[in-house]
Amino acid sequence: MIGGFDVLLHPPNFVNVPHDYIMSSQTISYPRFQRASDHSFLVTFGDQISREHHNAIARLVARLGAEPNPATLNLHPAYASLLISFNPLVTHPSEFEEYVRAMVHQLQFAKLPPARTIDVPVCYEPEFAPDLEFVSRHTGLSRAEVVRRHGSPEYLVYFVGFAPGFAYLGDLPPELSVPRHPTPRLTVAAGSVALGGQQTGIYSVSSPGGWRVIGRTPLRLFDPEKNDPTFFRLGDLVRFTQIPSIEYKVLAERAT
Amino acid sequence: MTGSASDIVPVFTVLSGGFLSTIQDSGRTGFAHLGISPAGAADSVSFRLGNLLVGNPPDAPALEMTLVGGSFQAVSRCIIALAGSDFAPSLDGVPLALWQSAEVLPGQMLALGATRTGARCYLCVAGGISVPSVLNSASTHVLTKLGGFNGRGLKSGDVLSSRRFDPILSYSGRMVSQEILERLFTPGPLRATDGPQLTDFSEDVRSTFFSSDFVVKEDSNRMGLRLAGPVILRSRAEEIITEGVSTGAIQIPPDGQPILLFVEHPTTGGYPKIASIISADLHRVGQLRPRDLVRFEHVTHERALAALSDREALLQPQRCLQSAW
Numbered sequence: 001m002i003g004g005f006d007v008l009l010h011p012p013n014f015v016n017v018p019h020d021y022i023m024s025s026q027t028i029s030y031p032r033f034q035r036a037s038d039h040s041f042l043v044t045f046g047d048q049i050s051r052e053h054h055n056a057i058a059r060l061v062a063r064l065g066a067e068p069n070p071a072t073l074n075l076h077p078a079y080a081s082l083l084i085s086f087n088p089l090v091t092h093p094s095e096f097e098e099y100v101r102a103m104v105h106q107l108q109f110a111k112l113p114p115a116r117t118i119d120v121p122v123c124y125e126p127e128f129a130p131d132l133e134f135v136s137r138h139t140g141l142s143r144a145e146v147v148r149r150h151g152s153p154e155y156l157v158y159f160v161g162f163a164p165g166f167a168y169l170g171d172l173p174p175e176l177s178v179p180r181h182p183t184p185r186l187t188v189a190a191g192s193v194a195l196g197g198q199q200t201g202i203y204s205v206s207s208p209g210g211w212r213v214i215g216r217t218p219l220r221l222f223d224p225e226k227n228d229p230t231f232f233r234l235g236d237l238v239r240f241t242q243i244p245s246i247e248y249k250v251l252a253e254r255a256t
Numbered sequence: 257m258t259g260s261a262s263d264i265v266p267v268f269t270v271l272s273g274g275f276l277s278t279i280q281d282s283g284r285t286g287f288a289h290l291g292i293s294p295a296g297a298a299d300s301v302s303f304r305l306g307n308l309l310v311g312n313p314p315d316a317p318a319l320e321m322t323l324v325g326g327s328f329q330a331v332s333r334c335i336i337a338l339a340g341s342d343f344a345p346s347l348d349g350v351p352l353a354l355w356q357s358a359e360v361l362p363g364q365m366l367a368l369g370a371t372r373t374g375a376r377c378y379l380c381v382a383g384g385i386s387v388p389s390v391l392n393s394a395s396t397h398v399l400t401k402l403g404g405f406n407g408r409g410l411k412s413g414d415v416l417s418s419r420r421f422d423p424i425l426s427y428s429g430r431m432v433s434q435e436i437l438e439r440l441f442t443p444g445p446l447r448a449t450d451g452p453q454l455t456d457f458s459e460d461v462r463s464t465f466f467s468s469d470f471v472v473k474e475d476s477n478r479m480g481l482r483l484a485g486p487v488i489l490r491s492r493a494e495e496i497i498t499e500g501v502s503t504g505a506i507q508i509p510p511d512g513q514p515i516l517l518f519v520e521h522p523t524t525g526g527y528p529k530i531a532s533i534i535s536a537d538l539h540r541v542g543q544l545r546p547r548d549l550v551r552f553e554h555v556t557h558e559r560a561l562a563a564l565s566d567r568e569a570l571l572q573p574q575r576c577l578q579s580a581w
Binding site: 034035036037038039040042044047048049061073074075076077078079080081082083085088089092093159160161162163164165166168204205207224229230233234 | 291402452498505564
């Protein structure tokens with residue numbers, strides 16, 4: 001019963017929300033407060049992936065950190081929502097909800113940590129880029145052009161989630177959107193830079209995965225021995241710089 | 257565990273690790289925003305009771321054995337308790353009672369076999385099992401190889417260590433009341449509150465979900481339990497944006513076969529959630545085996561909270577523990 005759990009093990013549903021996305025049946029007012037379970041609240045700021053919602057979530061995380069509640073267990077930020085899990089034996093759920101609502105109404109007072117801009121070296125050479133050829137054929141762009149376009153934007157770490165240190169990056173140039181592997185690979189090496197739908201991300205730990213791998217960074221993205229165990233954090237700005245494999249090897253040696 | 261190195265003593269040599277035996281505590285909280293889910297004991301109630309039996313704090317690290325237990329040779333005198341499912345335990349070939357603290361002497365052999373009841377059995381040792389703390393927890397996160405005994409299940413040749421125990425707090429012959437156990441492990445349906453996307457499912461589909469039997473599939477683990485049963489389909493076609501998920505959430509992938517997210521679940525996910533198992537029943541999920549049948553009962557948040565308070569009352573030491581003599 002260990003392994004073989006591919007649906008959960010590859011980053012699922014980096015959903016492409018179509019531009020003509022319209023709420024079908026009901027109108028929802030935001031921010032929306034839901035009891036996701038008897039030990040968690042879900043605060044949703046909208047139904048789109050947007051930097052505006054991201055900013056609200058970053059602010060809410062900062063407020064909750066500045067005025068912690070003893071019942072809070074975990075914060076799960078995502079694209080447009082924040083799930084907050086808590087111990088209902090420490091604070092009654094209705095009291096906890098009041099606390100969360102108060103924090104949401106004080107977003108303007110949030111003190112955000114200064115945004116970091118991080119250069120991430122990536123080697124796009126064939127030994128690290130098993131799917132670059134596929135991406136080139138699918139997009140009709142040369143391999144060099146895929147690499148150039150992938151490296152051109154400054155990406156935002158919308159959040160870290162799914163697996164330890166896995167950064168959900170946006171926004172990918174739309175022409176680089178490619179379908180995932182129909183059957184996820186059993187092992188994708190840590191550091192693999194990959195495309196999935198309209199997202200790009202980096203596998204922080206070696207795991208099964210269904211995204212299209214176009215390069216690899218020598219940086220160590222998850223180190224449980226460190227005080228800050230993950231390389232990326234919510235709100236980071238990321239630039240990819242292309243490096244040759246010889247430099248990859250030097251940097252990889254230094255990272256271990 | 258804190259304390260100087262001389263407080264730590266080897267207690268058991270592992271002769272066989274069993275199917276999957278990992279060190280667990282009450283979980284690694286506070287790191288979900290970095291993608292790290294809590295892990296921790298899958299059956300938190302058995303884990304707590306086992307610790308109470310040996311006089312430990314309720315969250316002291318213990319060994320969680322899965323489906324087939326291991327065998328262990330004692331290297332120093334200790335007080336132990338086995339809590340959870342019946343893995344046919346014996347000490348030097350003599351059957352050993354579950355839910356009861358017992359003294360083990362150096363050289364004695366503790367052996368467990370295949371389960372005869374549920375999925376997990378906990379070996380609790382007075383003083384707690386000592387492993388380096390990783391991100392404030394002893395828990396093993398199996399799928400990311402984090403924490404516990406080098407992030408993995410025990411193997412032959414490993415040595416379990418423990419803090420020297422306090423003979424005032426820790427003694428043999430304490431047991432858990434049978435009546436309390438029956439109330440903590442009722443065989444009834446798993447109770448669940450609304451999931452965040454419950455209204456994405458029609459009344460008919462909800463009623464099917466809450467009235468049908470589901471079978472636990474073989475490829476279930478600490479990350480999640482895959483269930484097979486009637487196909488549960490959403491009324492809406494639009495996918496949802498990836499959002500945070502909590503332990504016990506029941507997500508419905510496009511094939512309509514539910515996945516119950518468990519202690520090592522990914523911190524975020526993109527599938528709609530129809531329901532969430534209540535905190536008071538989560539420990540029972542930890543005892544489900546492949547091919548077991550499960551059923552869900554829809555309850556309100558008020559009932560969920562009342563059930564949790566009831567469970568906590570039963571777990572008070574003065575309520576659940578008694579002397580075996």
